[in-house]
Amino acid sequence: MNNSIDDKRKIFHDLHNDGCFILPNPWDVGSAKLLENLGFKALATTSSGYSWSCGKADGHLSRDETLAHLRQMVQSSNLPINADFESGFSDTTEGMIENIKMALNTGIAGISIEDSTGNIDDPLRCISDAVERIQAARIAIDQSGENVMLIGRAENFFVGVPNLEDTIIRLKAYSEAGADCLYAPGIKTREQIIAVVNAVLPKPVNVLIGWDSDLTVSELEGLGVRRISLGGALARTALDGFIKTATTIAKKGTFHSYNNLYSNEYLNNQFK
Template identity: 60%
Template sequence: MSSSTDIAARRRAFRQLHETGCFVIPNPWDVGSAKYLEKLGFQALATTSSGVAWRHGKADGQMTVDEVLVHLREMAEATNLPVNADFEGGHAQDAEGVARNVRRAIDTGVAGISIEDSTGDANAPLRDVATSVQRMRAARRAIDESGTETMLVGRAENFIVGRPDLDDAIARLKAYSEAGADCLYAPGVKTREQIEAVVKAVAPKPVNLLIGFPTELTLADAKALGVRRISVGGALARSAWGGFMRTAQQIAGEGRFDGFAQAASGLELNQLMRGG
């Protein structure tokens, strides 16, 4: 169990990471993957709603708030690193519910909380801006009342819910910034022009860039574009699933076991989990 002093120090360090430069904040899906990413030297981690849902045999968006809070606590306690919570839409229909759940998320020890504006309804995938701003303000109020340095991340989901309108996404991000978001995030923007436009629009506040796909963009490229942090969403979990699925399909379909050539070393994994 982390002490309140440890948690406060992580939150302070997390804020400082956003002040200059650009860092990668990868997304583990369980305690073991979090431990490995810490061993590799990353400075912060972020949860992934899709990755943890698949871990529990559910689709993204099907986790209950209580299940998510259990996961956030175990992730915050798994490593010595700050953890940003993918908290979806706050797991509530109204602003007061968002505030209530954000307070509960803060209590898990996370260093940042992301709130998005998607609805889960394919016919109307985005909440209107006024409603989304109200919810962001509620999250901001909950953090302020907690007396902690927990960061609030405002997400405009246009590009991943089938509404790839850059102007609308930017307008939303600017509104979320004014409502108190500390960091802004439009998952799904990919081109240099899109990224530059988002960075310029919300400056001087930091921007998170999602890279969960093959791309020629590097960390150095993102830094040059003004991005402060890069997350990978469910891509690491999908990569793990990809290896598992290919090997399992080969066994089932061909009776072959070649896929195990790419398997991790059991000795190495045991050493990692023992803290070696």
């Protein structure tokens, strides 16, 4: 049974109501299909993973490249897709509203807006600017009438400003500005996670696990987390294997890195 866009959006909303689900991040159609086959309930795009697949560093995709990628991912999967839309690809409120509406037209079920600048000397937007961007996204969604979730991201810990107090101030402001779900990528400790969850209750919180962690899904659920995303970790895992194998061939001239790979038959069956 193929889910309609409206079906996907309702499913996505319902997933945030209780419990905890994993939101893995494919970077192309093939990885999305594999994740769907594995039984995940929803997917999220990754700006880093897709950028790397295009031979670019993260943050160097254009708006139109991102929109084309979103459309392809939505059309290729029967699962809801959450869009990594970076910071909205515009410096004006009008531009933000226009861009968000174009993203909604791709059929996404959720859209994430972050508050980073891309400038290593001044990595975070001021809170008033960041709030205006969330408000613009909220206006775009409400004007469209589409049942799409808005995720507000505080990038403090991701861009080298690991200030939990400021992170929470930002997340609460984004919640008040209309974000449906809050996300602080880079928080790692149980204490940090609990503080963020409690600060924005009753709205759901997304936690990123993109590194080795002793936290489990069941424990994160117990901490009050509603969804767990993986960011670019799966793309890095794939590229890690690729680089190590190719390096062995290039440097040593040996071919001993093909052991225990999934067979052509297995992969062909996955993509039938």
